[in-house]
Amino acid sequence: MTGLRCLATLLVALVPIAQSRQASDRHVPFVDVTAKSKIDFVHKSGASREKYMVETFGSGVAWIDYDNDGFPDLYFVNGAPGAANVLYHNNRDGTFTDVTQKAGVAANANPKSYKTGVAVGDYNNDGYLDLYVTAFGPNILYRNNGDGTFTDVTAAAGVAGGPTEWSTSTGFFDFDRDGYLDLYVVNYLDYRLDDNPYCGYRKEGYRMYCNPTMFDGTADRLFHNNGDGTFTDVSLKAGIANPAGKGLGVTFCDFDRDGYTDIYVANDLVRNFLYRNNGDGTFTDVAYGAGVGFDPNGKPRAGMGVDCADFNGDGLPDLFVTNFSEELNALYQNRGDGTFEEVSEKAGLGSSFLPLGFGTKMFDFDNDGDLDIYVTNGHVIDNIKLYRPDFSYAQKDLLYENIGGRFRDVSAASGPALQIDRVGRGLAVGDFDNDGNLDVVISSVGRPPVLLRNQGVPGRSWIMIRAQGTKSNAFGLGAKVTVETAGGRQVREINNVASYLSSNDVRVHFGLGDAKRIQRIEVLWPSGTRQVLNDVAVNQILVIKEP
Amino acid sequence: MGWKGGTVVAAFALVATMGSVSFAAPQADTGQASIQARLKRVGVDLFSGADRVHESIRELKAVLAVDPRSAEAHFLLGIAYGKLGSAELMGEATAEFRQALSLNPSFVQARYYLAQLYLNLGRAQRAREELDAALVQVPGHPQFLALLGEAERHLGHPQRSIELNQQALQVDPSFAQARYYSGLAMLDLGRRDEAIRELERVAQSGPALPEVYLSLGSAYLDAGRVDEALDALLRGNRIDPARADIRIRLARAYRSKGLLDEAEEQLKLAESAGSPRLASFVFEQMESDLYLEQGLVNMQRGRLDAAADAFKKVLDRDTNNGPANRFIAEVYLRRGLYTLALAHATRAEQLGFPLPEALRKQLQEKLHSKETRPRK
Numbered sequence: 048m049t050g051l052r053c054l055a056t057l058l059v060a061l062v063p064i065a066q067s068r069q070a071s072d073r074h075v076p077f078v079d080v081t082a083k084s085k086i087d088f089v090h091k092s093g094a095s096r097e098k099y100m101v102e103t104f105g106s107g108v109a110w111i112d113y114d115n116d117g118f119p120d121l122y123f124v125n126g127a128p129g130a131a132n133v134l135y136h137n138n139r140d141g142t143f144t145d146v147t148q149k150a151g152v153a154a155n156a157n158p159k160s161y162k163t164g165v166a167v168g169d170y171n172n173d174g175y176l177d178l179y180v181t182a183f184g185p186n187i188l189y190r191n192n193g194d195g196t197f198t199d200v201t202a203a204a205g206v207a208g209g210p211t212e213w214s215t216s217t218g219f220f221d222f223d224r225d226g227y228l229d230l231y232v233v234n235y236l237d238y239r240l241d242d243n244p245y246c247g248y249r250k251e252g253y254r255m256y257c258n259p260t261m262f263d264g265t266a267d268r269l270f271h272n273n274g275d276g277t278f279t280d281v282s283l284k285a286g287i288a289n290p291a292g293k294g295l296g297v298t299f300c301d302f303d304r305d306g307y308t309d310i311y312v313a314n315d316l317v318r319n320f321l322y323r324n325n326g327d328g329t330f331t332d333v334a335y336g337a338g339v340g341f342d343p344n345g346k347p348r349a350g351m352g353v354d355c356a357d358f359n360g361d362g363l364p365d366l367f368v369t370n371f372s373e374e375l376n377a378l379y380q381n382r383g384d385g386t387f388e389e390v391s392e393k394a395g396l397g398s399s400f401l402p403l404g405f406g407t408k409m410f411d412f413d414n415d416g417d418l419d420i421y422v423t424n425g426h427v428i429d430n431i432k433l434y435r436p437d438f439s440y441a442q443k444d445l446l447y448e449n450i451g452g453r454f455r456d457v458s459a460a461s462g463p464a465l466q467i468d469r470v471g472r473g474l475a476v477g478d479f480d481n482d483g484n485l486d487v488v489i490s491s492v493g494r495p496p497v498l499l500r501n502q503g504v505p506g507r508s509w510i511m512i513r514a515q516g517t518k519s520n521a522f523g524l525g526a527k528v529t530v531e532t533a534g535g536r537q538v539r540e541i542n543n544v545a546s547y548l549s550s551n552d553v554r555v556h557f558g559l560g561d562a563k564r565i566q567r568i569e570v571l572w573p574s575g576t577r578q579v580l581n582d583v584a585v586n587q588i589l590v591i592k593e594p
Numbered sequence: 595m596g597w598k599g600g601t602v603v604a605a606f607a608l609v610a611t612m613g614s615v616s617f618a619a620p621q622a623d624t625g626q627a628s629i630q631a632r633l634k635r636v637g638v639d640l641f642s643g644a645d646r647v648h649e650s651i652r653e654l655k656a657v658l659a660v661d662p663r664s665a666e667a668h669f670l671l672g673i674a675y676g677k678l679g680s681a682e683l684m685g686e687a688t689a690e691f692r693q694a695l696s697l698n699p700s701f702v703q704a705r706y707y708l709a710q711l712y713l714n715l716g717r718a719q720r721a722r723e724e725l726d727a728a729l730v731q732v733p734g735h736p737q738f739l740a741l742l743g744e745a746e747r748h749l750g751h752p753q754r755s756i757e758l759n760q761q762a763l764q765v766d767p768s769f770a771q772a773r774y775y776s777g778l779a780m781l782d783l784g785r786r787d788e789a790i791r792e793l794e795r796v797a798q799s800g801p802a803l804p805e806v807y808l809s810l811g812s813a814y815l816d817a818g819r820v821d822e823a824l825d826a827l828l829r830g831n832r833i834d835p836a837r838a839d840i841r842i843r844l845a846r847a848y849r850s851k852g853l854l855d856e857a858e859e860q861l862k863l864a865e866s867a868g869s870p871r872l873a874s875f876v877f878e879q880m881e882s883d884l885y886l887e888q889g890l891v892n893m894q895r896g897r898l899d900a901a902a903d904a905f906k907k908v909l910d911r912d913t914n915n916g917p918a919n920r921f922i923a924e925v926y927l928r929r930g931l932y933t934l935a936l937a938h939a940t941r942a943e944q945l946g947f948p949l950p951e952a953l954r955k956q957l958q959e960k961l962h963s964k965e966t967r968p969r970k
Contacts, residue, residue, distance in 0.1 A: 244716070248878070249912035260685035261715055263692065286663075290696050291689035316685045336659030345651065347686045 075462035076412055076446075077487060077499035084498050085142045086121070086135060092493040093127030093161060094429070096254070098247075099240055101161045101183045101213065102126070103256050103427045104295075105405070105472025105492040107548025109165040110479070111176050112137075113150070113191055117588070119477040119552050121488060122152070123496060124162045124180060131155045132162060132180065137479055141500075152178060152189050152197050160184030164473075164548035168219025168228045169521040170204075170272055176522070176553065179206070181214035181232060190276075206230060206270050206278050213238055213265065218544025220299040220308050221520050222285075223328055224573050227272035228520045231287075231544075233294035233312055234265040247434075255428050259315045259349075264293040267312065271328075286322075286330045293317045298545045300355035300364035301527070302337075303385060306575070308525050308540075311339070313350030313368050339366060339379050339387045348374045352407040352474070352547035355540075357381075358394075358418045359452040362529075362538045369404025369422055369547070372438065376404050376422065395447070395454040396420075402442045403427065406474025406547040410485050414507035414558030416534055417449040423471025423489045441468035444489070464499050477552030483509035483586055485556055490549075508559035508585035510568075514541050515592040518574035522553045523593065525573040532562035532585075559585050632657055633666050640673050647677045665698035672707060679836075681877065687711055702728045702738075709741055718748035736762035740772040747775065752782035770800025778809060786817055797826065804834040812843055815850065823847045838867035839880055845887050849894060857891050882908045886918055893925060901925050916945035923949055923957075932960045 092102045106124035111134075113120050118137040125132050131153035135143035147153050154162055164181040171177070175191035185207040189197035201207050208214055213235040219228040236259055247255035266288040270278035282288040287310070296313035303309065307324035314320065318340035322330035334340035342348050349371035355364045363381040370376050376399035379387035391399075402424035409418040424442035431438045446461050447454035458465045473490035480486070484503035490496045510530065514523025526541045543551040559565070565583040572578065572593050583589065636653050639646045654671040657664060672690035675683040691708040694701050705728040712721035725742040732738060743758030756779045762772035777792035793810040800806060807830030814823035824847045830840045841864035848857035864884055889904030902925045908918035920942035926935035935957055939949050949957065 248910060249914060250910060251913070260681075260688075261717070263720070264689060266696075288696070289693055291693040293685075293689075316682075317689045318686065332662045333659070335655050335662060345655070346682060 076501055076503070077462060077464045078502055079464040079467075079497055080141065080500040081495065081498045083141060085144070086496065086498055087145075088123045088125075088133045088135075089495045090123070090490055090493055091125055091127035091130040093130075094493060097240075097243055098254050098256050099243055100236070100238060100256050100259075101163075101240075103429060103492060104163065104215070104235075105425075105470070105548065106162055106490055107164045107216070107406075107473035107546075107550070108475045108488050108490045108496060109167050109178070109550035110475050110477030110488070110543075110552045111167045111178065111550070112553075113176055113178075113197075114195055115175065118481060119479050121479070121498075122165060122167075122178065123490060124165050124473070124548070125155070126161050126163070126492075128158050128160055129155050130162075141480060146195065149195060150197050151199075152180075154180050154182075154187050154189075157182075157184055163214060164216045164233075165550050166217040166219050166230065167543060167550040167553065168230075168524060170219060170228045170230070171276060172227065172516075172521040174521055179217055179219070179230060181208075181217045181548075183211075183213040183238075185210050186214055186217075186232065200276065204276060204278050205280070206232075208232055208234075208268055209265075211239065214268075215295050216297045216544075216546075216548050218297055218299060218550070219524060220310075220542070220544065221272075221525050221573050222269070222308055222310075222324055222330075223271070224307065224519075224525075224575075225272075225274065226516070226519055226574065227274045228524060229272045230270040230278060231297055231299075231310060232268040232270070233292075233297045234267050235259075235293055235295060235315070236262040237265045238262050247430075252430060253433055255430060255434070259293055262293075264289075264291055264314070264317060266290045267292055267294055267297075281328070285328060286332075287320075289320065289332065291317055292320060294320075295351050296353035296368070296547050298353045298355045298366075299525070299542050300366075300540055301525070302355070302364055302366075302381060304363070308573075311353060311355060311366055313353040314347070315349045315351070316347055318347045319350050319368065333385065337385060337387050338389070342374070342377070343389055348377065350377075351403075351405045352422070352545075354407055354409045354545035355542070356409040356418050356545075357538055358409060358420075358449060360417060360535065360537065362536070364540065367407060367409055367420060369399075369407045372401055372403040372426065375400050376407075394452070395456070398456045398458075399445060401438075402445065404445075405472045406489060406549055408474060408476040408487075408546050408551060410476050410556065411449075411509075411558030412446070412485060412501055413448065413504045414484065414509045414560070415449075415504070416532075416537065416558050416560040416562075417452075419449045420447040420454060421445070421474065421476070421487055422447075423469070423474045425470035425472060425492065439468065441470050441491075443468055444471060464497070467497070469497065470494060472547060473549040474546045475549040475551050476546075478511060478554070478556065481511075481588060483511065483556075485552075506561065508562050509557060510559060510565060510583070510585055511554045511556045511588045512541075512568070512570075513554045513588060513590045514570065514572075515590055516572065516574070517593040518576065519572045519593055523570075523572065523591075524553070527571040528555050528557075529567075529569040529571075530557045530559070530565055531567040531569075532559050532565050534560045534562050554588065626661075629657055629661055629664065629667075633664070633670060636670055636674075637666075640670060640677065647674050650674045651678075663697055665694040665701055665704070668694040668697065669701060669704045669707075672704070672711075676707065676711065684711065684715065688715070700731060702731045706738060706741065709745065713741075713745060713748055716748075718745045721745040722749065734761070734765065736765040736769050736772060739765075740769065740775050743772070743779070744775045747779045747782060752779035755779035756783075768799070770796045774800065774806055774809070777813075781809070781813060786813060789813055790817065797829075802829075802833055804830040804837055804840060806830075807833070808837070808840050808843060811840075811847070815843065815847055820847055820850045824851070836867050838864040838884070841867060842880070842883050842887050845891065849887070849891050852894075854891055854895055857887075861888055861891065878911055882911050882915060882918075886915075886921075889918070889921055889925075893921065898925050898929050902929075914941075914945060916942055916947035919945060920947040920949060924953060927953060927957050927960070930960075932957060932964060936961060 106126045109122040110119040121135040136146045161183040166179040178189040180187045190200045216233045246257035271281045293315040310322040312320040321334040352369040366379040368377040406423045422445040470492040484501035487499040568580040570578040657667045672687045675687035694704040705724045709721040709724040722745040739762040743755040747755035759772040759776040774796045777789045780789035811827035841860045845857040845860040885907040892901035905922035919938045923938035
């Protein structure tokens with residue numbers, strides 16, 4: 048078999064499945080295991096009578112296997128100034144232990160800073176995942192020391208951003224394919240606490256958070272990794288410093304399949320940006336031509352969370368954006384010619400019209416071989432009921448099952464965890480128990496988070512791949528992975544940057560339906576190296592090392 | 595009740611004094627040349643008042659699909675969004691102007707329109723910053739001076755506004771925009787007769803903008819010149835029938851003449867009208883004005899319950915609305931609800947809107963007789 052040639056260059060590790068699957072109800076995929084997992088984090092928003100906008104936008108959450116034990120750990124960002132972020136170690140038995148103090152990642156030293164988003168990536172290629180925390184205030188880069196501790200290297204690395212910038216979602220990616228992860232930081236509004244207008248009725252209890260239209264946007268930042276522990280802000284040179292943006296979400300995919308990773312930014316009440324990577328260190332915003340900036344009537348929507356992945360199995364990454372209430376969440380189908388078609392309604396996503404969507408992820412929750420969609424919702428105006436009695440601050444999540452490229456809203460039939468109202472913001476997907484079923488963690492404004500364990504569907508196969516770059520970045524972010532079984536072919540990019548303010552498992556997951564073997568796995572690394580494995584076993588976590 | 599004109603900044607087109615927007619010289623390649631030609635066509639459409647805004651937007655987006663870094667296309671798109679008059683596109687219009695400026699920081703026309711937008715968003719300080727920056731590039735330019743004057747008025751400096759507009763008028767004594775802003779500043783300073791004279795001159799010779807007639811009509815109303823107010827407001831209404839604020843003033847004028855059916859008709863039309871170029875706080879103010887006028891019309895008709903309901907809607911939005919407190923106090927007094935009347939009258943007085951002496955006396959007497967009435 049030809050795969051043997053490749054296998055010789057591979058380090059293939061089989062990680063035993065930690066827990067045997069329990070018999071599960073087909074329609075109750077997710078079970079709330081927050082209490083059982085001993086996660087006691089509570090988000091503090093800093094909510095005040097002044098209604099500072101930053102209070103209501105929440106904070107993110109990240110899956111990060113910081114100690115390389117093969118089990119993703121959890122990092123929660125906390126909003127209010129002085130409130131500590133929390134890192135939980137995954138005890139591999141379904142429980143977690145707070146290790147924040149030892150790790151040194153509380154990020155609460157700045158008494159004025161509201162922490163917002165988080166990125167996970169190995170920027171120095173030492174094999175350990177690092178953390179980048181964004182804020183309304185200076186951002187922080189934590190280098191993972193490899194011994195369970197982190198060091199704040201922000202100043203040396205030069206990635207703090209502006210001292211008063213409101214940064215939101217963020218992510219690592221290698222835009223110039225030099226093997227080092229660069230850093231994209233989304234910025235939201237040009238907002239100051241001491242210039243906070245009164246919005247809403249002038250009546251006790253009616254003050255509301257202001258509309259972003261009242262404020263200017265702020266340009267995003269792109270930091271190029273110099274490969275020596277420092278970064279250079281190349282935002283202007285790269286062409287992404289657009290002050291028109293009011294960014295909340297970001298994701299990375301190679302939309303035009305030219306080998307260079309592109310950037311999509313979801314903006315709030317301003318058109319979204321699709322930055323095509325020109326391959327020469329510059330980007331061009333092609334949103335107008337691509338048709339991914341506006342709604343079908345040409346109006347900008349309030350974009351929040353975002354993800355890119357191939358929902359219809361044509362091998363091309365599509366785009367999904369969560370939007371404000373009374374706006375549909377947007378599913379843009381990649382036509383493969385540089386343009387996209389919005390298919391939200393056609394694809395069956397109409398039930399997203401009323402909720403206000405934030406964190407989201409396209410992933411195969413039922414391991415049937417196609418990508419489903421999870422959305423967490425929650426309004427931004429905490430007293431919305433006073434103005435719109437039919438709306439509420441806390442809202443239910445949405446779960447869409449992909450059935451042949453169309454989606455069915457299965458939220459109501461998906462068990463009690465999806466019937467709970469929450470002020471959903473961050474959402475991250477990862478397989479914390481390594482059972483092959485992707486789990487979901489969701490952060491809520493001013494409330495505890497929720498960890499939803501995916502019970503899986505008995506008899507369905509899967510594979511999870513942990514890429515290990517050698518010439519490429521250490522975790523293979525940006526690699527394209529194609530998996531072929533008797534049931535078909537699936538293409539994914541390794542990209543943990545999606546959702547809202549959050550960071551997902553760095554391993555790429557494929558549901559394989561009833562496949563018994565994988566005929567072929569192809570990895571196209573960011574370095575350009577193409578690697579093929581043949582006849583691979585299903586139901587394993589496979590470490591693939593770049594040759 | 596006094597009214598400060600200009601909640602929506604009059605859309606004086608910059609090209610009136612600066613000539614057509616200067617586009618970058620066509621490049622050697624035909625693609626770029628054709629883009630410039632397309633932009634020129636759209637520019638002509640937008641500035642000539644042709645009713646082709648949607649077509650212009652489509653064309654500009656098509657141009658930006660080819661050349662996303664065209665500052666001129668972003669600028670024109672900002673203008674086009676502004677012309678649509680949709681509150682939800684104000685953010686996008688601002689974004690387009692800002693992107694145009696980031697691509698070409700010396701694009702002084704973009705600063706002018708951006709400043710105008712900021713004023714409509716209630717962000718006079720940002721407008722001032724843009725205009726100050728622009729005036730470094732075009733020192734003494736009358737239109738920038740005038741708009742800066744208007745920004746100063748919004749910032750609470752009407753005298754400074756008059757000075758700046760006088761500078762603009764020294765350059766061009768026929769400059770209607772500066773005269774209009776001067777008139778508004780004079781109103782703010784309580785110089786109503788002078789203001790009316792200035793606004794009349796603008797209405798006679800300046801561009802036919804609804805804001806001019808709204809301001810003039812409102813000033814006439816405050817001066818008790820109701821027939822002239824009606825005439826001015828009807829002119830403004832003919833120019834832009836969708837303007838709810840003009841219809842609310844019209845209702846007030848009709849009510850002042852005792853034409854309550856006409857007043858009610860205008861209020862109904864105002865309720866169904868849009869909210870062009872209004873930031874939420876301006877829209878909320880207009881809603882309050884609408885309900886207040888509804889209350890006053892109902893009061894005049896003797897429909898006290900309906901009047902109270904309308905005033906309550908105003909107070910729902912702002913418990914410290916002086917006129918609403920004053921008039922609801924009167925309604926409660928007429929309905930025999932003296933304790934409630936007293937509470938609102940006291941509040942109104944604190945806010946500078948006391949009940950007239952006769953009503954105050956009447957309320958005191960009623961309360962006194964209620965207190966001294968022997969209990970059964």
